[in-house]
Amino acid sequence: MKTARTMLLLAALAVLAAVPWFGSDVLIQFGINALLLAVLAQGWNVIGGYAGYASFGNSVFYGLGSYGVAIAMAQWQLPFWVGLLFGAALAVVFAVLIGMPVLRLRGHYFAIATLALAQVMAAIVSNVKLAGRNVGLVLPPLNNDPLFYEFSLLLLVLATLTVYWLTRSRFGFGLIAIRENEEGAAVMGVNTTLYKTVAFAISGVFSALAGGIHAYWVTFIDPESAFDIGLNVKMIIMAVFGGPGTVFGPVVGALSLSAVSELLSSEITSFAGLFFGVVVVVAVVLMPRGLADVLRRFRGTGWRYFGENIRSHQL
């Protein structure tokens, strides 16, 4: 059973990796976007799904990663990988500096406190000369979509392996304990501040790396697009739709929603904008614990599963 599942997984990975050889340019470009979104959703999963802290600050990490690469390449003429490391380092510093005070807040308070971060960062970056103020930065172009595609896929594999490690490690066990009962976790000797901050940083590093790849791929960034709160909302929807706190939920959520959204925007443009809104409503009402939970429990309960979820929404 277990080997069968591993084989299936490797087969799926092989198909994904082979896309640049058989896919069209459009498909490859869609793939890069979808894979990067999956990385973001998977990164969010660490802090939001496992530690239970619904962060709206992850788009800040994404922006820092984008600017890390852009500044390194456009201003300092350094290679791409140095930019990636620079962006990741910025994300870690930011996670520690902001995480310490903000991670003391719980629930809605944490979400609201992080919600403002992206706006603030956009305003700050618009005034930094090194970051090109509000005009933005132009990166040296590299017209090699297959390479970007494989790079994004590699990053997604890394992010997923990290989350898999969480499910098997003491660190991940500690995060789940924090999500389930933070006071209980503290009483049992979990250093909650340290754990939450590290989770925030891991989450941030993946967002930053995704941002870095995206910046180099589109060759232009400005504060508005780099620190976009809409992107943060997207990654949360994808992670929650797929199943927060699971290894593959966010990946499946991101890839499937990206595909549907892409189809809609090419077929019926007017509905596409509504799409994510509808998904949020449907997901919250019918399957609040995500696709992963539906797959796990649907066989046992059948259609009653959705009925039970609706009934359990009592205010």
Next chain:
Amino acid sequence: MKLDSAAKAVPLLDVRGVSAGYGGMPVLQDIALKIYPAEVVALVGSNGAGKTTLLRALSRVLPCHGSLFLNSRDLLPMTSDGAFRAGLVQVPEGRQLFDRMSVRDNLLMGAFVRADKSAVRRDLDRMYSLFPRLAERRRQLAGSLSGGEQQMCAMARGLMAAPTLLMIDEMSLGLAPVVVELLIDALVAIRTEGVTVLLVEQDVNLALSVANRGYVMETGRIVRSGSDKQLIDDPEVRRAYLGL
């Protein structure tokens, strides 16, 4: 009176002149108490006497003044997880279980900071024999247990940390007398295994029925101390806490 010889030994927990409070408002004043190895000590007092505050100070959640020694190690400069690692483990009021995790995972969570995996597995089996109810329900979610079973789960989780001193806060709160009987049986079993316990209770009779000695708190001070017999017969204690 084997315990008298133990009493001459070095105390496991030595608390002197401890005072603490919330935001400039003093709650604890000049608390002194000693707990010797392998004894069960009761800390009793009515609502608002400062029992839980004292526990919070001991487990280093609340800053305090004075001197705190566990096994001759100074607790004062430690953080709460440091004190936990030193062996000061709390079974918190309200139990604070991980409701959506299984009983087994809750118990394993108690051993979170321990690295000795084989000993942890042995302790897990020991808990199941100490609390057979938990063994029956090991795969069940902790949130679906009855109140008494949850309290057992919380106590077992605390024991899984291999504590030097287990501090149980309001063990009997909100539980039926029959269930409390079961918990007391477990407590007696724990005592025979040589675990030192500080039992914090509002129910004086109950606490003194299992404890070797007791301390009585009133408005942030320790007003009486002595053996279980002395306290239960003390007219002052009877008046104040038993309403007699």
